[in-house]
Amino acid sequence: MDGKWFEVKVITKSEAIEPISGIFYGLDVKGVAIEDPEDINIKQKDKLSWDFADVNIFEFGADAAVVKGYFNENEKIDEIIKYIEEKIDLIKEMGIDVGRGIVTTSDVFEEDWATSWKKYYKPLRIGNKILIKPIWEDVEVKETDLVVELDPGMAFGTGTHETTSMCVELLEKYITESDRVFDIGTGSGILSIVSSKLGAKEVVGVDLDEVAVASAKENVAFNKISNVEVLHGDLVDVIEGKANIVVANIIAEVVVYLTSIIKPFIDKDGYFITSGIIRERKEDVLNALDKEGFKVIEITEKGEWVAIAAKPM
CATH class of the missing domain: 3.40.50.150 (Vaccinia Virus protein VP39)
Structure with missing residues (x-):
């Protein structure tokens, strides 16, 4: 990413993260970041070393999750916001609790983007064998671990x-x-x-x-x-x-x-x-x-x- 970008933020709840993230991926989004308070619960149950020191995960309340999408400054941001709001209404109709469902936007710059992923994505163990590992993270791997490397900034x-x-x-x-x-x-x-x-x-x-x-x-x-x-x-x-x-x-x-x-x-x-x-x-x-x-x-x-x-x- 170069220069200035738009950050579009949806304040929601954990259960609505996946469908709201899906809205962003229906657009020309350059990446999606997620802040989920449920990650704290995962951290407490997991033996991996997580570092949330510079993540203000409870900025919008203990049960509020945030989904952020990043768009080129040349995009028609007003139309994008309107589209996202309409899709959120459809998600509500499906019976999914979107919480506040508020959509906001702000400007971000390349240096902000470059550090954002490391704040929000850390290693995670699932089941008995699977270790999800962001590609930039160093983590102690057990003999029995099956390591899955991901770049959440791309997917x-x-x-x-x-x-x-x-x-x-x-x-x-x-x-x-x-x-x-x-x-x-x-x-x-x-x-x-x-x-x-x-x-x-x-x-x-x-x-x-x-x-x-x-x-x-x-x-x-x-x-x-x-x-x-x-x-x-x-x-x-x-x-x-x-x-x-x-x-x-x-x-x-x-x-x-x-x-x-x-x-x-x-x-x-x-x-x-x-x-x-x-x-x-x-x-x-x-x-x-x-x-x-x-x-x-x-x-x-x-x-x-x-x-x-x-x-x-």
């Missing part, structure tokens, strides 16, 4: 949100070394990379967002893995054959739609792992799975979010 999906961590934990439980995995709505590529690290033989990540696809490919390269392919497009148009596991960390509405088309892509002994489901929509997803002939194997919940593992019948 959405850092592992800190409940939906992502639950998907990782379910993948850790169900993946075997001979598996083929489809990751629908791959975002940063985190679940594709995790699948590879857990021993999957082949992984295909798919996303409709070109920015996400580019970011996922970068993150795959950071991890020096050759069995992950990232594709741009819709599931039915770009993927061929079946997978042993299909994972989708998306919103409930999309999950319900996926249940109606996903079965032909899953091996008869395979699994459909999904999250991004707000608790209020849990029954909608369960009903859709039942209607389409899936047997629910496991349901996990964290905070306001739900993850489900199911098998085709």
Whole structure:
């Protein structure tokens, strides 16, 4: 980044971080930063060394999360703000608590941007094996750790949100070394990379967002893995054959739609792992799975979010 940029800030709550981040990635955003008070809870439970000394994480209150997007100074910022506000209203209609949902903007400069990521993203352990490591961080790695290196400045999906961590934990439980995995709505590529690290033989990540696809490919390269392919497009148009596991960390509405088309892509002994489901929509997803002939194997919940593992019948 060079010169002056616009920082657009949304003051929200932890449960709305992923859908609001998704709004930014539907625009020509140059990066997204997240400040989440839930990270403090993660820190207290984790043995890794976290440094929040220069992060004013509670600036807007103990339960307020902040999502920031960065835009070129040549962008029509008023139109961007209006668009974001309209999308936030749609998120509210889905039953997701966006908290204050306030949108503000300010000017930032290259030197501000250069240090912002190191303030907000630190190493994180998920499940029994996975260690999420920002590429610039030095961290003590255990013999049993499977390290996933990410640049959160380039991609959405850092592992800190409940939906992502639950998907990782379910993948850790169900993946075997001979598996083929489809990751629908791959975002940063985190679940594709995790699948590879857990021993999957082949992984295909798919996303409709070109920015996400580019970011996922970068993150795959950071991890020096050759069995992950990232594709741009819709599931039915770009993927061929079946997978042993299909994972989708998306919103409930999309999950319900996926249940109606996903079965032909899953091996008869395979699994459909999904999250991004707000608790209020849990029954909608369960009903859709039942209607389409899936047997629910496991349901996990964290905070306001739900993850489900199911098998085709």
